[in-house]
Every structure is written in structure tokens, then in C-alpha cells.
Amino acid sequence: xxxxxxxxxxxxxxxxxxxxxxxxxxxxxxxxxxxxxxxxxxxxxxxxxxxxxxxxxxxxxxxxxxxxxxxxxxxxxxxxxxxxxxxxxxxxxxxxxxxxxxxxxxxxxxxxxxxxxxxxxxxxxxxxxxxxxxxxxxxxxxxxxxxxxxxxxxxxxxxxxxxxxxxxxxxxxxxxxxxxxxxxxxxxxxxxxxxxxxxxxxxxxxx
Amino acid sequence: xxxxxxxxxxxxxxxxxxxxxxxxxxxxxxxxxxxxxxxxxxxxxxxxxxxxxxxxxxxxxxxxxxxxxxxxxxxxxxxxxxxxxxxxxxxxxxxxxxxxxxxxxxxxxxxxxxxxxxxxxxxxxxxxxxxxxxxxxxxxxxxxxxxxxxxxxxxxxxxxxxxxxxxxxxxxxxxxxxxxxxxxxxxxxxxxxxxxxxxxxxxxxxxxxxxxxxxxxxxxxxxxxxxxxxxxxxxxxxxxxxxxxxxxxxxxxxxxxxxxxxxxxxxxxxxxxxxxxxxxxxxxxxxxxxxxxxxxxxxxxxxxxxxxxxxxxxxx
Ligand SMILES: Cc1cc2nc3c(=O)[nH]c(=O)nc-3n(C[C@H](O)[C@H](O)[C@H](O)COP(=O)(O)OP(=O)(O)OC[C@H]3O[C@@H](n4cnc5c(N)ncnc54)[C@H](O)[C@@H]3O)c2cc1C
Ligand code: SF4
Ligand code: FES
Ligand code: FES
Numbered sequence: 001x002x003x004x005x006x007x008x009x010x011x012x013x014x015x016x017x018x019x020x021x022x023x024x025x026x027x028x029x030x031x032x033x034x035x036x037x038x039x040x041x042x043x044x045x046x047x048x049x050x051x052x053x054x055x056x057x058x059x060x061x062x063x064x065x066x067x068x069x070x071x072x073x074x075x076x077x078x079x080x081x082x083x084x085x086x087x088x089x090x091x092x093x094x095x096x097x098x099x100x101x102x103x104x105x106x107x108x109x110x111x112x113x114x115x116x117x118x119x120x121x122x123x124x125x126x127x128x129x130x131x132x133x134x135x136x137x138x139x140x141x142x143x144x145x146x147x148x149x150x151x152x153x154x155x156x157x158x159x160x161x162x163x164x165x166x167x168x169x170x171x172x173x174x175x176x177x178x179x180x181x182x183x184x185x186x187x188x189x190x191x192x193x194x195x196x197x198x199x200x201x202x203x204x205x206x207x
Numbered sequence: 208x209x210x211x212x213x214x215x216x217x218x219x220x221x222x223x224x225x226x227x228x229x230x231x232x233x234x235x236x237x238x239x240x241x242x243x244x245x246x247x248x249x250x251x252x253x254x255x256x257x258x259x260x261x262x263x264x265x266x267x268x269x270x271x272x273x274x275x276x277x278x279x280x281x282x283x284x285x286x287x288x289x290x291x292x293x294x295x296x297x298x299x300x301x302x303x304x305x306x307x308x309x310x311x312x313x314x315x316x317x318x319x320x321x322x323x324x325x326x327x328x329x330x331x332x333x334x335x336x337x338x339x340x341x342x343x344x345x346x347x348x349x350x351x352x353x354x355x356x357x358x359x360x361x362x363x364x365x366x367x368x369x370x371x372x373x374x375x376x377x378x379x380x381x382x383x384x385x386x387x388x389x390x391x392x393x394x395x396x397x398x399x400x401x402x403x404x405x406x407x408x409x410x411x412x413x414x415x416x417x418x419x420x421x422x423x424x425x426x427x428x429x430x431x432x433x434x435x436x437x438x439x440x441x442x443x444x445x446x447x448x449x450x451x452x453x454x455x456x457x458x459x460x461x462x463x464x465x466x467x468x469x470x471x472x473x474x475x476x477x478x479x480x481x482x483x484x485x486x487x488x489x490x491x492x493x494x495x496x497x498x499x500x501x502x503x504x505x506x507x508x509x510x511x512x513x514x515x516x517x518x519x520x521x522x523x
Contacts, residue, residue, distance in 0.1 A: 038210030058213040058255075061242070081243050082310055094283075094312045100239045101313060104213050105257055148309065155308065160287045163303045163443065168292040184443035185307025 043104050047072065048116025056103050063087045065103035066113060074114035074143045078187070085186035088144040088151075089113050095151035097185075114143035117150060126150050129199040137190035145186050149200045152182045156204075174204045208245050212254040219263070219419065222256055223388040227417030229254045234419065236279060237313035239306075240322045247332060249339055263421055266290070272427040275384075278317035278420045282372070283308070285316060295425055297433035297452050301375035304437040307444050317420035320373055320383070320400070321412065324366035324469075325446055326355060337363045338408040345408075348500075354448065357499040357506050359468035364408030365500070367466055368401055369446050374465035375435060376423060377473055378452040384422045385414065392421070401470035411469075431456040432521045436513050437465075449506050451513045455521045458482075462514060464493070467506055486515045 038057045045052050045065065052070055063080075066072045066089070078086030080099045087099040090112040117124040126146050129135070136142045156172050164181040165172045172178060179200050188196065200206075216222030216234075226232055232254035235241055244250040263277040266288050274295070276285060285291060286302040306314065328334045328346035335344035347355055347365050355365045381397045401412050414420070434453045439445040450465035460481050463473040477492035484492075490511035497507055 039212065041213060057210070059208045059210055080246065082239055085307065085309060088309055095309050096313050097239070097309045100237075100242050100310075102213065102235075102238065102242070102255075105235070105238065105259060152308065160283060161292065161299065161303060162308070163300075165303075168296050168299055169289075181443055182308055185309045 041104055043107050045070075045103065045106055045109060045111055047111045048113060054103065058102070058104060060103045061099055062089070062091075062101045062103045062106055062111070063098035066098060066111070072113050072115050075147075076140055076143060078140065078144075083187070084141070084144075085148055086141050086144040088148040088186065090147055090151050093151070093154070095148050112147070114147055117146065124150065126199070126203050129202045130196070133195045133199040133202065134192075135195040135199040136188075136192050141186060141188045141190075141192075145183070145188065145196055148183060148186045149179075149196075149203075152179070153200075153204050155182070174206045176201055176206050179204065179206060208242075209248060209251050211245075211252055213257065214254070215257045215260055217260075219261055219386060219421065220388070220390060222258055222261065223386060223390075223417055223419050225254075225256050226419065227388040229256075232256060234258050236315040236318040237281070237310075238318075239310050239314050240318060244323065247330065249330065249332060258419070269424060274425045276316050276423045276425070278422055279315050282306070282311040282314040282316070282319060286311070294428035295375075295379060295433070297378060297435050297454060298372070298375040298425070300433070300435035301371040301437075301450075301452060304435060304447075304450070305371040316372075316423055319370055320376075320420065320423070322370050323411070325369045326366040327351060329366060338366060338404075338411075341407070341409050351502070352500040353502040354446070354466075355500070355503055356469055357467050357503055358472060358494055358497045359403050359470065360498060361404045361406065361408070363406050364404035364469070366404070366408065366469060368411075368468065368470050369466070371435070371437065371447060371450060371465060373397065373401070374450055374452045374463045374471040376425075377471035378454050378461050378463035380426050382424045383420055384424065385418050386421045387415070387419070388417045394424075397423070397471075398473070403469050408469075429454070429456055434517055434521060436517060438509060438513060449509045449513060451510065451517055453517050453521065455518070455523075457523055460518065460522070462489075462493075462517075464510055464514075467494075467510060481518075486518045487511065490514050 040055050040057055042055050054069055066075050076086040078084035082097045082100040087097055088095050089098045091109050156174055159171055161168055161172050162181050164177050231252055233252040235255045235257050263279040265277045267275045269275050282302050286299040292299050328336045329339050334346040337345050356367045376397045383395045383400050386392045432455045437447045437450040439447055447466035452463045454461045463471045474493050477489050481489045494507050
């Protein structure tokens with residue numbers, strides 16, 4: 001009897017298989033692993049340019065919808081309480097903690113996750129800079145750091161002040177001090193901060 | 208998180224009506240405080256009414272020359288508004304000193320005002336807490352109280368109001384606009400919005416069932432120096448141990464203190480005597496009825512020093 005070589009299976013493909021069904025009107029993988037029985041509602045999210053019609057338990061967070069239902073596991077769950085920034089994604093151009101918002105609150109919203117940052121021709125400049133500067137150790141905080149820093153540079157460009165902006169009535173500058181303060185919502189358990197700052201400062205052209 | 212019924216409010220009236228009719232219903236705005244507490248089952252609403260679609264996200268000039276800030280204006284947008292930066296910088300500064308940019312991008316004006324305490328026992332559902340479970344006792348009294356209130360507390364609760372934005376709103380003499388299910392509206396001074404715990408620490412503010420905050424109004428700006436100083440255990444992304452919001456003009460000075468009481472702490476009477484009496488006496492008057500614990504009495508000294516340096520660096 002001939003045996004066929006099995007395709008390699010990793011965690012990612014298993015999850016992707018499980019969530020493929022979930023993407024189009026789901027089986028409702030109970031994200032928190034809690035017994036279900038809760039009501040479901042539908043929501044349409046535009047994630048990384050793709051439209052996803054989902055049927056979700058009402059209590060599903062945006063983070064769980066992305067990871068467990070759409071299968072985009074690049075966004076991480078650290079604390080699940082808004083304290084660590086690992087779950088940072090960009091919604092309608094602004095970075096938010098996807099763990100502290102319900103998926104149903106984002107009908108029609110455009111969500112960008114780490115998977116959507118890279119263009120067709122490879123890495124986003126921030127991703128490349130993180131690699132170049134060795135801006136991670138375990139990597140768990142990294143997608144949050146990268147999404148956060150990309151949106152953060154846009155915030156400076158848009159003139160949004162920060163706690164360390166000296167003159168509230170002037171345009172904020174892209175100084176390392178500004179970057180530090182503005183990235184304080186992203187915790188790195190491995191303490192890769194100095195390399196993270198180097199990576200961001202390179203992309204921002206900080207002075 | 209317990210299951211709940213989610214719905215979107217079609218109008219202000221609809222939101223207020225449903226809030227009044229539905230048992231155990233809550234509004235959800237940014238969700239950054241409510242969902243945190245729901246995950247821990249400290250809050251267990253059976254229905255959430257999403258107000259994010261309501262047209263309450265504008266900042267408008269009032270007839271009196273002040274600003275009316277919609278309940279749904281995000282903290283980021285309020286802090287970045289050019290009029291706020293120019294005329295009410297203490298408000299921009301207070302908001303920017305709080306939370307993280309990700310959180311401020313979601314957090315709203317009304318939600319921020321209504322954020323609940325950070326008392327560690329309120330968060331620990333295994334411990335007695337009168338605020339979380341009325342009548343169960345207060346674990347903080349005799350427990351770990353370093354971050355808790357030194358004034359305005361009671362024998363049933365010594366929690367602080369943790370927010371920064373409200374401290375600035377207090378020193379700016381802001382008012383809160385409130386609307387109910389019948390479309391009735393009322394205007395309340397921020398000074399009267401948050402309540403002291405007394406023997407009902409679970410009641411934190413003056414809102415009645417079915418009432419919704421629609422806006423917060425700032426009076427006409429006054430020529431002044433405005434400062435917000437926040438002292439905390441790390442340089443960013445931490446709640447205040449003590450904060451001072453100051454508006455100092457040619458012949459007046461106003462101070463509100465955060466992190467020390469169940470609401471932003473201020474004494475207009477003591478302020479009037481400040482120029483003659485000096486800051487040490489002012490601080491004494493402000494904290495005259497203080498009941499600190501051994502762990503948190505440092506806050507009174509800290510507050511006095513911050514008041515002192517703010518005053519000497521910025522007076523006329
Ligand atoms: C990690 C972390 C750090 C933080 N650090 C700080 C800090 O340093 N300083 C600080 O000030 N804050 C801090 N915060 C708190 C943050 O500012 C609040 O979570 C936020 O402002 C709440 O706003 P929201 O719109 O998300 O409220 P929600 O969570 O949506 O709502 C809060 C409450 O307000 C009610 N509500 C909302 N809108 C209305 C309305 N229009 N009328 C009546 N009721 C309404 C809701 O029913 C709910 O009870 C921090 C939060 C986190 C998670
Ligand atoms: S201080 Fe208030 S919130 Fe803290 S345990 Fe006591 S009753 Fe609860
Ligand atoms: S997982 Fe959302 S902030 Fe930590
Ligand atoms: S690289 Fe490990 S947490 Fe940041």
C-alpha cells in the first residue's frame with residue numbers, strides 16, 4: 001500500500017482551517033472557550049481590504065473576531081484589559097486596543113492588522129526596520145508595536161500633541177522623546193525597548 | 208464576560224427610552240472602562256446600548272463664547288482641538304497625561320467622566336467591597352491603601368476618583384448637560400456631578416436611571432496660565448498619585464486636585480484667601496478634614512509641594 005505524504009500541519013493551518021468556516025457565517029467558535037448559548041448577530045468588517053461577513057456572539061471582542069473567526073493570528077492577546085498594547089490594530093486610520101472593543105461596534109469599519117501592513121512587494125518599512133534593528137526577542141509584542149508605531153507617526157503628522165509636547169500650539173516634532181511617550185501604551189516584556197526605538201526613529205527620520 | 212443583548216441606539220431619545228425601560232441596561236461608548244470591568248464580572252449588564260452612532264461628537268462654540276463638547280468626542284480629538292489647546296490648555300494637558308494614545312483614541316468625554324475607581328479591592332472580586340457589593344465591607348480600610356483617598360472618604364469606602372480629565376474640567380468650572388427619556392434636559396455643575404461615598408459608595412454620581420450625558424460645556428476662557436501636573440509611579444501610562452490642575456490669572460488662582468478624593472478636590476473659599484495667606488495655609492485649608500491612612504498620608508505632603516511649586520513658578 002502506498003502511503004501519501006501528509007502536508008505539513010502547523011498551528012497556523014489548523015487555525016486557518018477551523019476559522020475558514022467561521023469566516024462565512026460561522027459555527028461561532030466560542031472565543032473565550034465559555035459555554036455558548038448567547039445570542040449571535042451579524043457584522044461586516046473590512047479587514048486589510050477584504051470584506052468579512054461574520055455571525056458572532058454579541059460579546060465577541062474585535063480581537064477575538066480577528067484571531068478566532070477570521071484567522072488573523074498576527075494580532076496578539078496579551079492582557080486582554082487594555083494594559084499592554086499587544087492587540088493594537090488600526091481602525092479607520094487610528095490605533096486602538098482591539099481587546100477593549102466589541103466586534104459588533106465596528107460595522108463597516110476598515111481594520112488594518114499586521115498582516116495588512118505589508119504591501120504586495122514585501123515588508124512595510126517599519127517591519128523592515130524592526131528586523132534590521134533586532135527590535136524584538138520573543139516577538140509577542142511585535143505586531144502591536146509595529147501597528148502602533150505606524151499609526152503613531154501619522155498622529156504626529158496630523159499635529160496631535162502628546163504629554164511631552166512642549167508647546168501645545170506648535171506642530172509636534174518627531175523627536176525620540178515624543179516617540180517614547182507616544183509608544184508607552186505598548187509594553188515589551190522582553191525589554192527590547194531601545195532597539196524598538198532605534199527602529200522607529202529610523203523610519204521617522206527622528207532628530 | 209457574561210452574555211448580554213447588544214443594540215445600537217437610533218437616536219438620543221431611543222437610547223434614553225431603552226436605558227430607562229430595559230432592566231440592568233448600560234450605555235457603551237468607547238468601551239474602554241466598561242468592557243474591562245465586564246470581563247472581570249464587576250459590571251454585569253444584561254443589555255448594552257451602543258451610543259456611538261449618535262450625533263454627539265462635535266465641539267461647538269456657545270453663545271457665551273465658551274465651548275460645548277459633545278459626549279462622544281474622543282479624548283484624542285478634545286485634547287487636539289486647536290481652541291482647547293489655545294484657550295483651555297489645562298484640559299488638553301490633563302487628557303494627554305492619562306491612559307495611552309490607543310485608549311484615548313476610543314475613550315469619550317462622557318465615558319471618561321464616568322470611569323470607575325482603580326481601588327485594587329474593587330477589582331478583586333474575591334474581596335469584600337461596598338462599592339462593588341453594597342454591604343459586604345471595605346477591604347481597603349486597614350488594607351493596602353497607598354493609592355486611595357485622603358479626604359472626602361467615609362467609613363464605607365476610601366476609593367478615589369481616578370481620572371485626569373475631570374480634574375481639569377473642575378478647575379475650569381465646566382457644566383454637564385444631561386437628557387432623559389422624556390427629552391427633559393438639565394445642566395449640572397461638574398462640582399456637583401460626582402458624589403462622595405457616604406454610606407452608599409455604589410452611587411458615584413448624580414445621574415438618574417435613564418439619564419444620558421449629552422455634552423460638557425466650558426465657560427468663556429479667561430486670561431490665565433494653565434498647568435496640569437501629574438505625579439505618578441512611572442513617567443507615562445499610570446494613574447495619578449496626586450495631580451494638580453491650575454488656572455492662575457492676574458488676581459486669582461484656582462486649583463483642583465486629583466488622586467486624593469472620591470472626586471476632583473477643590474475649595475473656592477480657600478482659593479480666595481490664597482494671595483494673602485500663602486500656599487502652605489491654602490493647602491492646610493484644602494486638606495483640613497483629611498483622614499489619611501498611614502500608607503497614604505504622603506499624598507498630602509506631595510500635594511502641598513506640587514501646589515507650592517506650581518504657584519511660585521506661575522504667579523503674576
Ligand atoms: C490601562 C488603562 C489605563 C488608563 N489610564 C488612565 C489615566 O491615567 N487617566 C485617566 O483619566 N484615565 C485612564 N484610563 C481610563 C480611561 O480614561 C477610561 O477608560 C475612558 O475614558 C472611558 O471612556 P469610554 O468612552 O471608553 O467609556 P465606556 O467604557 O464606554 O463607558 C464608561 C461608563 O460611562 C457610561 N457612559 C458612556 N457614555 C455615556 C453617556 N453619554 N451618558 C451616560 N453614561 C455614559 C457607560 O455606561 C459606562 O458605565 C485608563 C484605562 C485603561 C484601560
Ligand atoms: S475603598 Fe471603596 S472601592 Fe475600595 S474596597 Fe473599600 S468600598 Fe471597595
Ligand atoms: S491585549 Fe489588548 S491591551 Fe493587552
Ligand atoms: S519582544 Fe518579547 S514582549 Fe516584546
